Amino acid sequence: MRAEVQDFYRGTYLENTGRYKGIWAWLTSTDHKRIGLMYLYAISAFFIVGVIIGLLMRIELIAPGKTIVEPQAYNGLFTVHGIIMIFMVVIPGLSATFGNFSLPIMIGARDVAFPRLNLFSFYLFLFGSFLAILSQFMRHGPPDTGWTFYAPYSTSTGTNVIMATTAAFILGFSSILTGLNFIVTVHRLRAPGMTFFRMPLFPWAIYATAWIQLLATPVVGITLLMIIAERLFHIGFFDPALGGDPVLYQHLFWIYSHPAVYIMILPAMGVITEIIPTFCQRKVYGYKAIALSSVAIAAVGYLVWGHHMYTSGMSGKSLWLFSFLTFVVAVPSAIKVFNWLATMYKGSIDMKPPFLFALFFIFLFTIGGLTGLVLGALATNVHVHDTSFVVAHFHYIIFGGMGFAAFAAVHYWFPKMYGRMYNIKQATIASIIMFIGFNLLYFPQFIIGIEGMPRRYYDYFPQFQPAQIVSTIGGFVLAAGLVLMFYNLIRSARKGEKAPANPWNGTTLEWQIPSPPPLENFEEIPHIEGKPYNFK
Amino acid sequence: MNYGMPYGASNFVEKIDKTFYFILGIDIFFLILITVLMILFVARYNRKRHQNAVQVKERTWLEVLWITIPLIIVLAMFYIGWKNYIPLRKPPKDALVVKVIGRMWDWQFEYPDGKVATTLYVPLNKPVRLNLYSPDVLHGFFIPAFRIKEDVVPGKNNYTWFKATELGEYDIFCSAYCGMRHAYMYSKVKVVPTAEFDSIMANLEVATSSADGDAIMRNNGCYSCHSKDGTKLVGPSFKGLWGAKKTVITSDGKKQTIVVDEKYIEESILDPNAKVEEGYMPNVMRSYKGVLKDEEIKAIVEYLKKSGDQK
Ligand code: HEM
């Protein structure tokens, strides 16, 4: 290590140990880059657990009847899978890892506004995750409600719901604090000269996301507390047997959980918006349109939660309105896709792994978005709601979209994080395997969904089996790609070739400082003269 | 005409399938457009061939164009989706009314004259209104062949309706997750000619003849969790129940040994969590307090007394 120390007065953030040594230096660090990496490690670990559970479900579903587990165990599996993937992987996901690692550098700051609070959010995140995992092993058996905790099943089942909801509550709290931190950071710590419209687009996306985290998450917090109160003290909020209303629960739940979809996808779009200009060496097309569409999505996204409840017996007027707004909010996403395409036009395209992942992202996200239109329209929603069509749709959006964007982000900023480069060829092969596996895994679910295969089904009729077999095979192909990708990244973080400060010829600030960055990023805070993405 | 849509057999099928084709058609067009453009750009402007990027000027008209066109398209989708949905909420006044009871984990259908069945028999070409009722948790009433689905929400009077247009048997699934045997909450709708429908109705049993404990239990769905032949379902089997010695766990967590008698059965029905047999989960069976009348519970006990002889 010694030989590589950059000739910079403080050394890099990776080796500067401060008061404590070894792992303690990391666990007590308030440096935004280290916290970002710790999130990355924790989230990757949870992701791998979630994937393994997903594969177990896929094995169970390869044939009708029992294959490996009993129905109750299966119900527990999809519940943990959903909780892990949603609350512990994609909601913190990009915003906690790269919001931490990249955002402060990109706006020319030395750290986030409240570094200690930042570390505290990380520990809340770990604590919440710990409880969620613990709930799997407690006395009454793992929770079996699905990640949506729908009442009154969730208020009456004998399994360990209280601990799981508490976990989700704490995870939500961590998310709120992170959001707050980023909002203040963006407002107060931009480098001199960096007006809002000179800010790169990833920070814009994180900023819009942070507002959603701050404003929407408290609703789910309260809702989860209401479930706990109902279970413990039999106060009737949701259970009609106690005088409550189960549909009220659904409203409260989706008022948060729909905007949460944007917490997941906006940072993903932000990452893609960084990667495409860099690998095309072109100024991003429609800077303002992209920046403002993030804000538009964040704002209108609050008002469409009812599209998850078309069949719950709502009044005709609210159905009308929810469907209408759902279609309106589709437009800003479409704008972004067109802007990305226009950015590629006449560029000088370098097909490196981050860009390849970005292309896959656009394809998969487009499928997810277009099938979302089927779900948004009332007449078609009624038929495919609660079927595997929905399962395919949200995996395309959150895994194909947010997941592939995260892989793109890791491959993009990897040389910055470690000062080393991964094996480009292996990364390319891994991404292609994953792309093929992904489509094999989820595309068949659209088809059987339209044919009437309900979701959260442990068992099914033989006519659905061919598609289920293809899905299961796809799952393992995807997993093989993941193994190769993780192998390449883990190996290269320690043994990869040394990377230059700006391997992709990027223009944003993080590429103007050494790789890996020094402890407080900038020796001298730069002065910003113009717009980002100024390629010569 | 059904390209990819499942077999259709109700008055809604045509309109709903058309909506699918409209939206999916546009979807496929845009997916192809976007994919082809991506591939084209990547091939044409690859760095190997295209060393220097051209910083193309932004044109406002282009942005206005790609905001307006998608907006118009999605609004058209919204409108068609909504218009073709309205009929689903408008059951005709003269419809045959059937009460659908969805509960953990079976379906039961109650006809106006009190007849009950576990298969939904309906006459061809006659509107049928289904009033959806759940005594426990959420369920979803889903007939793919009819393109209808509506949640069965406890405490709410949801409904759906249809007019079957083809004879035959079609699947009824539960679409809303409802616990352990959700995937097995299955029944069928049988569409029959009117004459046959009348004779089926004439032969069905009337709901609760309150003397017969077996019928009461069938009508209340006890048999979806308890078997009569010794098979272990979610709950203990009734075979050999009467007089059996059982280890139970009381609500404060203590182990106890009891002999199944009248009092224990009554308590199990009214307050199932008070004593839970070892090896079974609490909170699975709900209390039937207020659902079953005293004499019905008596009838069940009388019926279960006979279970002791079956050992
Ligand atoms: C190899 C990877 C994966 C496999 C094999 C997989 C498989 C599955 C399967 C079989 C189900 C159950 C569907 C059903 O109940 O009908 C499911 C549900 C779900 N998955 Fe995945 N999945 C994977 C990755 C992901 C990722 C990356 C995410 C999110 C980022 C995710 C989020 C969810 C959610 C939210 C549910 C719904 C759970 C519920 O119904 O409560 N999955 N997945």
Ligand SMILES: [Cu+2]
């Ligand atoms: Cu939503």
Ligand SMILES: [Cu+2]
């Ligand atoms: Cu169900």
